[in-house]
Amino acid sequence: MSSRAAWSRRGAVVAGPAWPWGVACLGLLASGCFVDAIGSLASDGGAGGAAQTTSSSSSAGQTTTSQTSTSSQTSAVSTGGMGVGGEGGQGGAPCPDHALELDGDDLARFNDEAVNISDDFSFGAWVYPIQPPWYQAMDGELSFVFIIDHADVGGHDGYLLGFGESSDNGQPIAAVFTYPFGSTCTAQAPIAWNKWVHLAARYNDDIGGDDLFLYVDGLEVESTNCSAPPPVGYDGDLVLGGYGLDDNQFFVGAIDDVYVKKGGPVADIDAPLTCNGLVAAFDFEAGPSSLCAAPSITLALDAAPADPEITCGP
Numbered sequence: 001m002s003s004r005a006a007w008s009r010r011g012a013v014v015a016g017p018a019w020p021w022g023v024a025c026l027g028l029l030a031s032g033c034f035v036d037a038i039g040s041l042a043s044d045g046g047a048g049g050a051a052q053t054t055s056s057s058s059s060a061g062q063t064t065t066s067q068t069s070t071s072s073q074t075s076a077v078s079t080g081g082m083g084v085g086g087e088g089g090q091g092g093a094p095c096p097d098h099a100l101e102l103d104g105d106d107l108a109r110f111n112d113e114a115v116n117i118s119d120d121f122s123f124g125a126w127v128y129p130i131q132p133p134w135y136q137a138m139d140g141e142l143s144f145v146f147i148i149d150h151a152d153v154g155g156h157d158g159y160l161l162g163f164g165e166s167s168d169n170g171q172p173i174a175a176v177f178t179y180p181f182g183s184t185c186t187a188q189a190p191i192a193w194n195k196w197v198h199l200a201a202r203y204n205d206d207i208g209g210d211d212l213f214l215y216v217d218g219l220e221v222e223s224t225n226c227s228a229p230p231p232v233g234y235d236g237d238l239v240l241g242g243y244g245l246d247d248n249q250f251f252v253g254a255i256d257d258v259y260v261k262k263g264g265p266v267a268d269i270d271a272p273l274t275c276n277g278l279v280a281a282f283d284f285e286a287g288p289s290s291l292c293a294a295p296s297i298t299l300a301l302d303a304a305p306a307d308p309e310i311t312c313g314p
Contacts, residue, residue, distance in 0.1 A: 102308045156179040
């Protein structure tokens with residue numbers, strides 16, 4: 001699945017609060033908490049640009065997380081693309097590929113100890129991000145959106161993948177967070193709206209070097225030497241489309257080929273997703289169940305109207 005088509009939208013969206021490392025980092029724009037420059041954004045099949053990025057690590061006692069309240073806001077969102085969607089392919093042809101569509105208040109989740117990996121793991125997905133009306137430049141807010149969440153941000157446990165904006169400029173910055181031994185560790189890189197992009201992360205404890213790696217379209221774009229060793233432990237839900245503990249900071253767009261892998265390199269984005277070496281893998285071709293037979297994992301889609309849909313992609 002190396003190329004993707006445009007995605008048509010129907011969506012209602014919900015405003016979301018700040019970056020998951022909390023208020024402490026929001027006041028440090030000049031000190032390297034965020035990406036220094038957006039640079040060139042990803043093009044179709046590209047690697048996400050070459051902006052200069054910086055990363056920060058902080059102990060649980062030094063970094064606090066603020067979760068502000070969210071307010072519901074309904075707006076039509078459309079990419080003006082090829083009009084794909086629904087259960088059939090274009091022109092009545094069989095559906096070539098399915099994906100999970102989320103419209104800004106949807107969540108899908110499961111709980112299984114197989115994804116509670118404390119050391120040496122990777123995870124990722126194909127993502128089609130659409131800019132919500134609340135994610136705007138110069139609106140006085142630095143928003144963050146969760147894509148894959150397996151974390152207690154306030155408790156500094158687990159790992160997550162999402163995107164936020166830098167310097168209130170309205171542009172998405174992909175970011176992976178891990179919380180080894182209660183410390184915040186992150187890697188970041190710019191992406192673009194309304195384009196399929198593969199985002200993946202790898203955590204591998206290395207006392208003498210970098211521990212956390214972010215990949216955009218299969219290429220390593222950022223790495224970080226985390227300040228603390230593992231474990232990266234969390235036994236709560238793995239959630240797609242938002243922050244599961246507070247049911248907010250929702251994603252708008254489509255997600256496909258979600259996987260979690262214990263150890264080893266990230267998955268090959270040019271090969272079909274299989275369960276070989278993975279602990280969870282969702283291609284959505286046969287519904288919300290994982291491709292992995294052992295353990296058998298099925299995503300629970302939240303009840304309507306806040307329910308994601310498995311729809312026909314390109």
